[in-house]
Amino acid sequence: MAKNIGLGQGVGLLFGKDQPEKYFECDIDRIIPNKNQPRAHFDSEDLKELAESIKEKGIIQPLIVTENNESSGSFELIAGERRLRASKLVGLSQVPVVVLDEKNEDVLLEMAIIENVQRTDLNPIEEADAYRKLIEKFGYTQEEVASRVGKKRTTVTNLLRLLKLPQNIKDDIREGLLSEGHGRALIKLVDDPVTLKELRNLIIKNGYSVRQTEKLIKKLTSAKQSPKKISQTISQEIPSSYHRALTTQLTNRLNTKVLINQNGSRGKIEIEYYSLDDLDRVTALLLVE
Structure with a gap:
């Protein structure tokens, strides 16, 4: 040592x-x-x-x-x-x-x-490689690596997980085409290289954020659809800025908590009420001509 x-x-x-x-x-x-x-x-x-x-x-x-x-x-x-x-x-x-x-x-x-x-x-891949060398060459635990470099153990763990990705994805992260967050999300698809490649291309082509990527992966792992089909469904959703604006307007108008839940081009609006009198108040606002 x-x-x-x-x-x-x-x-x-x-x-x-x-x-x-x-x-x-x-x-x-x-x-x-x-x-x-x-x-x-x-x-x-x-x-x-x-x-x-x-x-x-x-x-x-x-x-x-x-x-x-x-x-x-x-x-x-x-x-x-x-x-x-x-x-x-x-x-x-x-x-x-x-x-x-x-x-x-x-x-x-x-x-x-x-x-x-x-x-x-x-870059995240170089940093992950550095941690791997410390572990393999000097027998450090992840906790010891974190202590030596002044980082949180979870930071070290998350970066090391990036090394599970195929070389082309690691090169994308190294070159800045994909972020560390994208890489961490894509780890879930390492056992499905065809889908992983297709989704990688969509992320770069459409400029998907990490959050959008995570949503795509969640849908991919729960439904037997191609990334392109799911991507097309998600693209039909209202923009997040408009979503927030609508939610704020409805909340202010009805003076109660309002949620808009999207599912592709469909969805539902949830309106809370806190008593029967409050229900009557909200209903009266909705039914006003």
Whole structure:
């Protein structure tokens, strides 16, 4: 088991009480990217924004590196690849680094994973992969993973469930075509790949929200219909904004609670009354000419 290193709590905690910080300006060409980098995708626009910030304000937080045993005079990056890439875009020749005296590959991998997760800009699939690596490589429980990265256990659990999805759906989430919420809803259809593919296409084509997707899946699992047929039924429902407006108008007009329950193009209106006198009052309002 790798030793406990408090990432995300200040650079000093990375080194422990007995390890001095080694800080200096390092030639950018001497830094080798981390071979265990958990991040698979770097958004070009995001890097440009970071590059502009670095150009204006400099690098506020130093990169964390360790000496590279395979190439004398070079350093392997542990944390800060976005800052490294953005610095290259700006054309910097040197960047501030802190050298960590750590040779254990497991510890370096653990640190790279946790540091990246704590940066909060991983996509959901990359974050889920990071949690899986911590569990498989270091034997962590989900509770321990949550504690190390400062997240709720339910957050870790829900993200790990995304890894059950087929690769094409995971790629959609990675690229932002589908959200994490869409992915969590689609997990219910992993045993039916044909329906899953058809529904995925409908979500992207029609821009269905997570709530609309969940409604489609609920209908799919309770009725033997194709996603397209159920989608057509749902599309006949009145828009949610109009639904809310009608409900408000009826509630104000009748001065009692009113519910409109939709079922495709059909539905029912429920009007509450609280006594026989109240029933007479509501009825009189409805029957007025």
